[in-house]
Amino acid sequence: MISASLSVLGPGEFIPPHRGPFRGVLRGYLVLTMPMHSDGTPAAFLTVDGSESCLRDGEFHLWDDTFEHSVE
Numbered sequence: 001m002i003s004a005s006l007s008v009l010g011p012g013e014f015i016p017p018h019r020g021p022f023r024g025v026l027r028g029y030l031v032l033t034m035p036m037h038s039d040g041t042p043a044a045f046l047t048v049d050g051s052e053s054c055l056r057d058g059e060f061h062l063w064d065d066t067f068e069h070s071v072e
Contacts, residue, residue, distance in 0.1 A: 009044065014072045017047075020065030027065040031055045046071050 009015070020027065034055050035043040042054045049067040063069065 009071065011043075015070055017068050017070040019068050023064075023066055025065040026062055027069070028060060028062040029055070029071075031057055031059045031061075033057055044071055 007015075029046065034057055037043055042056050044055045046053045046055055046061055046069065048061075048063045048069045053061060055061075055071070
């Protein structure tokens with residue numbers, strides 16, 4: 001690992017679609033805590049290269065940073 005950071009998204013915030021500039025870089029998200037909607041679904045989801053994943057407590061997601069990715 002070369003670097004690590006902590007991101008916090010508040011209600012209604014998002015990370016717009018983007019791509020990393022360098023091949024060979026893996027991006028990972030470890031979901032520490034995720035609020036839930038009243039229907040039990042997670043309040044945010046990750047989209048990587050067109051594939052959508054719900055973000056749940058304790059999950060780890062890893063992908064090639066050159067793939068377009070976003071969080072809503």
